[in-house]
Amino acid sequence: MQPETLALHYANYQDKNAAAVVPPIYLSTTYERDENYELPAGYLYTRAGNPNRQQLEQALATLEGGQEAVAFASGQAATMTFFQCLKPGDHVLLPDDAYYGTPSLLQDFFVAWGLTFSKVDTTKIEEVENAIRPETKVIWLETPSNPQLKVSDLAAITTLAKKYNIITVCDNTWATPLLQRPLDLGCDVVMHSTTKYLGGHSDVLGGALIFKSKSELSERARQLQTLGGAAPSPFDCWLVTRGIKTLAVRMRQQAANAQRLAEFLEGHAAVDKVHYPGLPTHAGYEVSQRQMTGGGAMLSVQVKGGAEEALHLIKKLQLFTAATSLGGVESLIEHRASVEGPDTLTPKNLLRISVGLEHADDLIDDLTQALAGL
Ligand code: PLP
Secondary structure, three states: OOHHHHHHHHHOOOOOOOOOOOOOOOOOOEOOOOOOOOOOOOOOEOOOOOHHHHHHHHHHHHHHOOOEEEEEOOHHHHHHHHHHOOOOOOEEEEEOOOOOHHHHHHHHHHOOOOOEEEEEOOOOHHHHHHHOOOOEEEEEEEOOOOOOOOOOOHHHHHHHHHHOOOEEEEEOOOOHHHHOOHHHHOOOEEEEEOOOOOOOOOOOOOEEEEEOOOOHHHHHHHHHHHHHOOOOOHHHHHHHHHHHHOHHHHHHHHHHHHHHHHHHHHOOOOEEEEEOOOOOOOOOHHHHHHHOOOOOOEEEEEEOOOHHHHHHHHHHOOOOEEOOOOOOOOOEEEOHHHHHOOOOOOOOOEEEEEOOOOOHHHHHHHHHHHHHOO
């Protein structure tokens, strides 16, 4: 089945009580035992399991092609859980460009618990191999990366990782399973911030780990979800499941809009550089053509000048909301260096754009008027 059908099929629900087409939200935290003191539907207590969460996990596992999905209250809770599954002394390799919260979690918390990590340019396979240590347990990948949209070759890295018995995890938040399926390319685990494209409407926080196969690792993640308790609420699960139903059409249109914006910006005199995997000039174009079915709906642009010019452009835009986050139906723009703080390696003239569902002509008109003043 194609992703459009899978998304709808698994996000739909057969309601035995009222034959409702849209699933009810099970707010009950606890479930009644029957006369034999059994749990008729298998649910005990909502931290341990909930129908809405189970439905979301089934949809996520199906879309990514995994055997098991474990949903969390945020993307960061999913990432944190993955690191909690490791042991003191384990080493993690991270991309040099990645969502800043991932290295921050390791640096600020997990180093004290005995994990070590180092950053490497995961777009260069020989650098990845050179960075592997005897204690390297995990290669964490994020492609396209946040915010510079670097593209890493998943098939090549997972082949290398298998040689050294290393687990590979891919943060697939930006591409989504519609454009890229890391588990099919050899990854062991996919991580998502479902807050973004899967939810799709900037109104719900969530995260997930999806495992290629059920294993000791996936069981540990499940135990951390139910025992540790960073589980998503039933309503949040319901919202993400609803978002998944329209993922395919949203993603396709938003990616088409992003392609047009990237092409427009690349030719503009006030622009220094555009980072978008769908542009033939992008360093990762060839790999992205192989492993993605579109360039995605995120792009970054470096304007001529520095932070002042970049912030001035944001002020002049009318249709792009100046806000953090991404993946909703509305276009957002953000000066990442301001958000990431003084240690950031993100260029000061870089603006990250989450391209929405507005008409591409209107977005281009807005960019034209705002860039005219630079
Ligand atoms: N991974 C990526 C690529 C992200 O962009 C984000 C958030 O922006 C996260 C992880 C963290 O997810 P959350 O904000 O849902 O905790």
